[in-house]
Amino acid sequence: xxxxxxxxxxxxxxxxxxxYLTLESVMDREEVEQLCVVYDKLFASQAGREEGNQYDxxxxxxxxxxxxxxxxxxxxxxxxxxxxxxxxxxxxxxAKQLLGTDAEMQSEFAILKPPRTDVPTPxxxxxxxxxxxxxxxxxxxxxxxxxVTPENGCLRYIPGxxxxxxxxxxxxxxxxxxxxxxxxxxxESKAVSCSVLAGGAVIHHCRxxxxxxxxxxxxxxxxxxxxxxxxxxxxxxxxxxxxxxxxQTARDLRRQAAxxxxxxxxxxxxxx
Ligand code: NI
Numbered sequence: 001x002x003x004x005x006x007x008x009x010x011x012x013x014x015x016x017x018x019x020y021l022t023l024e025s026v027m028d029r030e031e032v033e034q035l036c037v038v039y040d041k042l043f044a045s046q047a048g049r050e051e052g053n054q055y056d057x058x059x060x061x062x063x064x065x066x067x068x069x070x071x072x073x074x075x076x077x078x079x080x081x082x083x084x085x086x087x088x089x090x091x092x093x094x095a096k097q098l099l100g101t102d103a104e105m106q107s108e109f110a111i112l113k114p115p116r117t118d119v120p121t122p123x124x125x126x127x128x129x130x131x132x133x134x135x136x137x138x139x140x141x142x143x144x145x146x147x148v149t150p151e152n153g154c155l156r157y158i159p160g161x162x163x164x165x166x167x168x169x170x171x172x173x174x175x176x177x178x179x180x181x182x183x184x185x186x187x188e189s190k191a192v193s194c195s196v197l198a199g200g201a202v203i204h205h206c207r208x209x210x211x212x213x214x215x216x217x218x219x220x221x222x223x224x225x226x227x228x229x230x231x232x233x234x235x236x237x238x239x240x241x242x243x244x245x246x247x248q249t250a251r252d253l254r255r256q257a258a259x260x261x262x263x264x265x266x267x268x269x270x271x272x
Pocket of ligand 1: 124126
Protein backbone atom coordinates (compact mmCIF):
# COMPACT_ATOMS: atom_id res chain seq x y z
CA UNK A 1 0.00 0.00 0.00
CA UNK A 2 1.50 3.31 -1.09
CA UNK A 3 0.02 5.31 1.76
CA UNK A 4 -1.85 3.54 4.49
CA UNK A 5 -3.58 6.73 5.66
CA UNK A 6 -5.14 7.89 2.41
CA UNK A 7 -8.34 6.17 1.33
CA UNK A 8 -9.26 6.06 -2.34
CA UNK A 9 -12.56 7.60 -3.49
CA UNK A 10 -13.75 4.03 -4.16
CA UNK A 11 -13.02 2.98 -0.58
CA UNK A 12 -14.86 6.00 0.82
CA UNK A 13 -17.85 5.36 -1.45
CA UNK A 14 -17.85 1.66 -0.48
CA UNK A 15 -17.98 2.52 3.24
CA UNK A 16 -20.91 4.92 2.79
CA UNK A 17 -22.81 2.44 0.60
CA UNK A 18 -22.10 -0.83 2.47
CA UNK A 19 -21.49 0.42 6.04
CA TYR A 20 -18.14 -1.32 6.38
CA LEU A 21 -14.67 -1.39 4.85
CA THR A 22 -11.68 -3.73 5.00
CA LEU A 23 -8.12 -2.33 5.02
CA GLU A 24 -5.08 -4.46 4.33
CA SER A 25 -2.68 -2.78 6.74
CA VAL A 26 -2.91 0.04 9.28
CA MET A 27 -0.25 -1.15 11.74
CA ASP A 28 3.37 -2.34 11.39
CA ARG A 29 4.11 -5.93 12.32
CA GLU A 30 6.59 -4.72 14.95
CA GLU A 31 3.95 -2.55 16.59
CA VAL A 32 1.45 -5.43 16.50
CA GLU A 33 3.97 -7.57 18.39
CA GLN A 34 4.64 -4.84 20.97
CA LEU A 35 0.92 -4.32 21.49
CA CYS A 36 0.33 -8.07 21.94
CA VAL A 37 2.71 -8.20 24.91
CA VAL A 38 0.98 -5.28 26.69
CA TYR A 39 -2.46 -6.60 25.74
CA ASP A 40 -1.91 -10.03 27.29
CA LYS A 41 -0.57 -8.47 30.50
CA LEU A 42 -3.63 -6.23 30.84
CA PHE A 43 -6.00 -9.19 30.62
CA ALA A 44 -3.85 -11.43 32.84
CA SER A 45 -3.69 -8.75 35.55
CA GLN A 46 -7.44 -7.99 35.27
CA ALA A 47 -6.60 -4.33 34.67
CA GLY A 48 -9.61 -2.06 35.20
CA ARG A 49 -11.85 -4.79 36.58
CA GLU A 50 -12.52 -3.19 39.94
CA GLU A 51 -13.77 0.04 38.40
CA GLY A 52 -15.87 -1.76 35.82
CA ASN A 53 -13.58 -1.12 32.85
CA GLN A 54 -12.78 -4.81 32.38
CA TYR A 55 -15.81 -7.06 32.13
CA ASP A 56 -17.43 -9.95 30.32
CA UNK A 57 -19.42 -8.95 27.23
CA UNK A 58 -21.08 -12.32 26.77
CA UNK A 59 -21.30 -13.90 30.25
CA UNK A 60 -22.61 -13.05 33.70
CA UNK A 61 -19.23 -11.58 34.72
CA UNK A 62 -18.88 -13.27 38.10
CA UNK A 63 -15.58 -13.00 39.94
CA UNK A 64 -14.99 -16.73 40.30
CA UNK A 65 -15.30 -17.84 36.68
CA UNK A 66 -13.34 -17.01 33.53
CA UNK A 67 -14.94 -14.47 31.20
CA UNK A 68 -16.49 -15.79 27.99
CA UNK A 69 -15.64 -12.64 26.01
CA UNK A 70 -13.57 -10.22 28.13
CA UNK A 71 -13.32 -6.56 27.15
CA UNK A 72 -11.21 -3.70 28.51
CA UNK A 73 -12.52 -0.16 28.02
CA UNK A 74 -9.75 2.36 27.36
CA UNK A 75 -6.74 0.06 27.87
CA UNK A 76 -4.31 2.99 27.54
CA UNK A 77 -5.50 4.21 30.95
CA UNK A 78 -3.82 1.12 32.42
CA UNK A 79 -0.86 1.00 30.02
CA UNK A 80 0.14 4.59 29.15
CA UNK A 81 2.72 3.35 26.64
CA UNK A 82 -0.24 2.59 24.35
CA UNK A 83 -0.70 6.34 23.84
CA UNK A 84 2.61 6.28 21.92
CA UNK A 85 1.44 3.81 19.24
CA UNK A 86 1.90 5.24 15.75
CA UNK A 87 -1.31 3.54 14.62
CA UNK A 88 -3.29 6.18 16.54
CA UNK A 89 -2.41 8.89 14.03
CA UNK A 90 -3.19 6.59 11.09
CA UNK A 91 -6.65 5.63 12.32
CA UNK A 92 -7.45 9.25 13.14
CA UNK A 93 -6.66 10.35 9.58
CA UNK A 94 -8.70 7.46 8.19
CA ALA A 95 -11.73 8.23 10.40
CA LYS A 96 -11.80 11.91 9.38
CA GLN A 97 -11.98 10.91 5.70
CA LEU A 98 -15.07 8.81 6.44
CA LEU A 99 -16.90 10.93 9.05
CA GLY A 100 -15.68 14.48 8.40
CA THR A 101 -12.93 16.65 9.84
CA ASP A 102 -14.83 17.21 13.10
CA ALA A 103 -14.50 13.50 14.00
CA GLU A 104 -12.46 12.71 17.12
CA MET A 105 -11.34 9.55 18.89
CA GLN A 106 -13.93 8.79 21.60
CA SER A 107 -12.68 5.60 23.16
CA GLU A 108 -10.69 2.45 22.61
CA PHE A 109 -11.31 -1.15 23.51
CA ALA A 110 -9.54 -4.49 23.71
CA ILE A 111 -11.76 -7.51 23.09
CA LEU A 112 -10.25 -10.96 23.64
CA LYS A 113 -11.82 -14.13 22.37
CA PRO A 114 -10.17 -16.97 24.32
CA PRO A 115 -8.96 -20.10 22.47
CA ARG A 116 -11.28 -23.05 21.95
CA THR A 117 -14.43 -21.20 22.82
CA ASP A 118 -17.69 -21.68 21.08
CA VAL A 119 -19.03 -18.34 22.33
CA PRO A 120 -20.17 -16.21 19.41
CA THR A 121 -20.39 -12.43 19.38
CA PRO A 122 -24.13 -12.19 18.63
CA UNK A 123 -25.50 -9.88 15.94
CA UNK A 124 -25.92 -6.29 17.14
CA UNK A 125 -25.63 -2.61 16.23
CA UNK A 126 -23.23 -0.61 18.41
CA UNK A 127 -25.67 2.31 18.55
CA UNK A 128 -28.14 0.07 20.44
CA UNK A 129 -25.84 0.50 23.48
CA UNK A 130 -25.90 4.31 23.34
CA UNK A 131 -28.29 7.18 24.08
CA UNK A 132 -31.75 6.98 22.52
CA UNK A 133 -32.12 10.77 22.21
CA UNK A 134 -28.99 11.43 20.12
CA UNK A 135 -28.17 11.06 16.43
CA UNK A 136 -24.73 9.58 15.88
CA UNK A 137 -22.14 9.83 13.12
CA UNK A 138 -19.67 7.28 14.39
CA UNK A 139 -17.52 4.32 13.41
CA UNK A 140 -15.21 1.70 14.88
CA UNK A 141 -11.84 0.66 13.49
CA UNK A 142 -11.28 -2.97 14.53
CA UNK A 143 -7.68 -4.15 14.29
CA UNK A 144 -6.84 -7.87 14.69
CA UNK A 145 -3.47 -8.63 16.31
CA UNK A 146 -3.25 -11.97 14.49
CA UNK A 147 -4.79 -13.06 11.23
CA VAL A 148 -8.55 -13.48 11.55
CA THR A 149 -10.79 -15.86 9.61
CA PRO A 150 -14.25 -17.32 10.28
CA GLU A 151 -12.46 -20.07 12.27
CA ASN A 152 -11.22 -17.72 15.02
CA GLY A 153 -13.97 -15.11 15.00
CA CYS A 154 -13.44 -12.53 12.26
CA LEU A 155 -16.25 -9.97 12.04
CA ARG A 156 -19.33 -10.54 9.89
CA TYR A 157 -21.46 -7.71 8.51
CA ILE A 158 -24.86 -7.22 6.91
CA PRO A 159 -24.04 -4.88 4.01
CA GLY A 160 -26.13 -1.72 3.87
CA UNK A 161 -27.72 -2.29 7.30
CA UNK A 162 -26.45 1.10 8.55
CA UNK A 163 -29.03 2.77 6.30
CA UNK A 164 -31.94 1.61 8.49
CA UNK A 165 -32.57 2.65 12.05
CA UNK A 166 -31.66 0.76 15.21
CA UNK A 167 -33.62 -2.51 15.32
CA UNK A 168 -34.97 -4.02 18.58
CA UNK A 169 -32.30 -5.70 20.74
CA UNK A 170 -32.33 -7.72 23.97
CA UNK A 171 -29.64 -8.74 26.47
CA UNK A 172 -27.79 -11.85 25.23
CA UNK A 173 -29.88 -14.97 26.02
CA UNK A 174 -32.45 -12.58 27.52
CA UNK A 175 -30.28 -12.64 30.65
CA UNK A 176 -30.36 -9.19 32.33
CA UNK A 177 -26.99 -9.95 34.00
CA UNK A 178 -25.21 -9.97 30.61
CA UNK A 179 -23.87 -6.67 29.27
CA UNK A 180 -23.90 -7.63 25.57
CA UNK A 181 -26.96 -7.14 23.36
CA UNK A 182 -28.28 -9.24 20.51
CA UNK A 183 -30.87 -9.10 17.80
CA UNK A 184 -32.32 -11.49 15.27
CA UNK A 185 -33.90 -8.77 13.13
CA UNK A 186 -31.77 -9.55 10.09
CA UNK A 187 -31.36 -11.86 7.13
CA GLU A 188 -28.25 -13.86 7.95
CA SER A 189 -27.98 -15.17 4.39
CA LYS A 190 -26.82 -11.69 3.42
CA ALA A 191 -23.84 -11.73 5.84
CA VAL A 192 -20.28 -11.26 4.62
CA SER A 193 -17.27 -12.52 6.61
CA CYS A 194 -14.22 -10.26 6.68
CA SER A 195 -10.97 -12.19 6.99
CA VAL A 196 -8.07 -9.80 7.63
CA LEU A 197 -4.33 -10.17 8.27
CA ALA A 198 -2.74 -9.09 11.56
CA GLY A 199 -2.41 -5.31 11.59
CA GLY A 200 -5.11 -4.85 8.96
CA ALA A 201 -8.50 -3.43 9.92
CA VAL A 202 -12.22 -3.64 9.41
CA ILE A 203 -14.22 -0.47 9.86
CA HIS A 204 -17.94 -0.34 10.57
CA HIS A 205 -20.54 2.38 11.00
CA CYS A 206 -22.32 2.46 14.39
CA ARG A 207 -25.56 1.17 12.82
CA UNK A 208 -24.03 -1.62 10.72
CA UNK A 209 -25.27 -5.01 11.96
CA UNK A 210 -22.27 -7.13 12.91
CA UNK A 211 -21.29 -10.22 14.85
CA UNK A 212 -18.69 -12.99 14.89
CA UNK A 213 -18.45 -16.72 15.45
CA UNK A 214 -16.53 -18.42 18.26
CA UNK A 215 -12.80 -19.06 18.28
CA UNK A 216 -12.20 -22.68 17.36
CA UNK A 217 -8.40 -22.34 17.20
CA UNK A 218 -5.81 -22.97 19.92
CA UNK A 219 -4.69 -19.33 20.04
CA UNK A 220 -6.46 -16.30 21.50
CA UNK A 221 -8.18 -13.91 19.08
CA UNK A 222 -7.06 -10.43 20.05
CA UNK A 223 -8.70 -7.30 18.64
CA UNK A 224 -7.94 -3.65 19.40
CA UNK A 225 -10.66 -1.14 18.53
CA UNK A 226 -10.64 2.62 18.12
CA UNK A 227 -14.02 4.41 18.10
CA UNK A 228 -14.48 7.78 16.42
CA UNK A 229 -17.42 10.18 16.25
CA UNK A 230 -18.46 13.61 15.11
CA UNK A 231 -20.35 15.52 17.83
CA UNK A 232 -23.79 13.83 18.15
CA UNK A 233 -26.94 15.87 17.54
CA UNK A 234 -30.12 15.91 19.58
CA UNK A 235 -32.80 13.80 17.87
CA UNK A 236 -36.08 15.37 16.87
CA UNK A 237 -37.94 12.04 16.83
CA UNK A 238 -37.78 10.13 20.11
CA UNK A 239 -37.06 6.38 20.27
CA UNK A 240 -37.13 3.81 23.04
CA UNK A 241 -34.11 1.62 23.75
CA UNK A 242 -36.08 -0.40 26.32
CA UNK A 243 -33.48 -3.19 26.21
CA UNK A 244 -30.97 -0.97 28.00
CA UNK A 245 -33.31 -0.62 30.96
CA UNK A 246 -33.65 -4.42 31.20
CA UNK A 247 -30.02 -4.96 32.18
CA GLN A 248 -28.56 -5.19 35.68
CA THR A 249 -24.94 -6.24 35.40
CA ALA A 250 -22.14 -7.02 37.84
CA ARG A 251 -20.12 -4.47 35.91
CA ASP A 252 -22.58 -1.71 36.76
CA LEU A 253 -22.37 -2.62 40.43
CA ARG A 254 -18.57 -2.41 40.34
CA ARG A 255 -18.78 0.95 38.59
CA GLN A 256 -21.14 2.32 41.18
CA ALA A 257 -18.94 1.06 44.02
CA ALA A 258 -15.85 2.61 42.40
CA UNK A 259 -17.63 5.85 41.44
CA UNK A 260 -16.52 5.39 37.81
CA UNK A 261 -17.55 8.42 35.77
CA UNK A 262 -18.40 7.61 32.19
CA UNK A 263 -21.42 6.99 30.05
CA UNK A 264 -23.33 3.82 30.86
CA UNK A 265 -22.68 2.38 27.41
CA UNK A 266 -18.97 1.96 27.98
CA UNK A 267 -18.04 4.85 25.73
CA UNK A 268 -15.85 6.56 28.25
CA UNK A 269 -14.53 9.75 26.67
CA UNK A 270 -10.84 9.37 25.89
CA UNK A 271 -10.08 12.64 27.62
CA UNK A 272 -11.81 11.86 30.91
NI1 NI B 1 -20.03 -4.11 18.15
